[in-house]
Amino acid sequence: MxxxxxxxxxxxxxxxxxxxxxxxxxxxxxGPYMLSRVSVSAAIECIMIPFEEAQPLQATWHLRQVVLRFFRDSVVPIIDVWGSCVGILHREDCNMLDAPLSTMMRSPPPCVTSLTSIGRVIDLMMEKRYKMVIIVKYDEFHGMSHSFSLRAVGVFKFEQLCKLAIPASKLQGEQPYASRI
Structure with a gap:
């Protein structure tokens, strides 16, 4: 460790x-940290931020159009013209003011399905040092042939994890759903 x-x-x-x-x-x-408000075996969809609330940015936009956004958020999802999540852009990667966001984003974005456990997502974020994970759901299209696609439905940020984690020394008797990180 x-x-x-x-x-x-x-x-x-x-x-x-x-x-x-x-x-x-x-x-x-x-010291160990506890998640006292959630169960690590619950699905990530219980605590994710809905994708629209994450206010994704268009991949074709130039950084100069949205630079102030990165003073507020350290990582932002990036979408294409059809609304599909194609990457994430980190504040530290914003280095060309007149370039499209697609040239600076990290792609493909780290994704998990909406039914993935909170514990698995936390493990993944800690292991890979992800600041954001995109939560996806399978969509089935009916027509001439059955096909499936992934649709972004939410995000989970490292900042959310930090807000959920409480030092074990501060928990005195309050452990209804406590899980050790």
């Missing part, structure tokens, strides 16, 4: 844990 890029098993990590123990700190930066 790591914390801010420092391995807990490294010499520096072991020193930090030892210092916390010697000082009897009650709010450890290395």
């Amino acid at each position: 790591e914390w801010n890029g420092i391995s807990w098993a490294s010499r520096g990590g072991m020193v930090a844990v030892r210092i916390e123990a010697l000082l009897s700190l009650t709010a450890s930066m290395f």
Whole structure:
């Protein structure tokens, strides 16, 4: 395991844990965090932000048209002219003011289905260091032939996870749905 890029098993990590123990700190930066308001086995669709509320941006727009958006949001979904999510754009990738967003976005966007467990999404975000995951649902088209497509229905941001996680030391008896991260 790591914390801010420092391995807990490294010499520096072991020193930090030892210092916390010697000082009897009650709010450890290395301590476990709990999700007391959600169950990690529940589907991500229970806590996702609806896709429209994430206010996706058009891939053809130029950064100069929407630059102020990145002062508010560190990552934004990008859609094509048909409304399909084609990527995500991170604030740190915004480096060409007169270029279309499609030239700076990361594509394909990380996606999970709406029935994926909250725990699996959290694991994926922690493992791959994703700031946003797009939540998709299968759509079935009836016509000459049956075909399926994926439609973005929501997003889950790392910022949401940070708001849900509470240090275990602050939870005193309040654990109806507690799950350890």
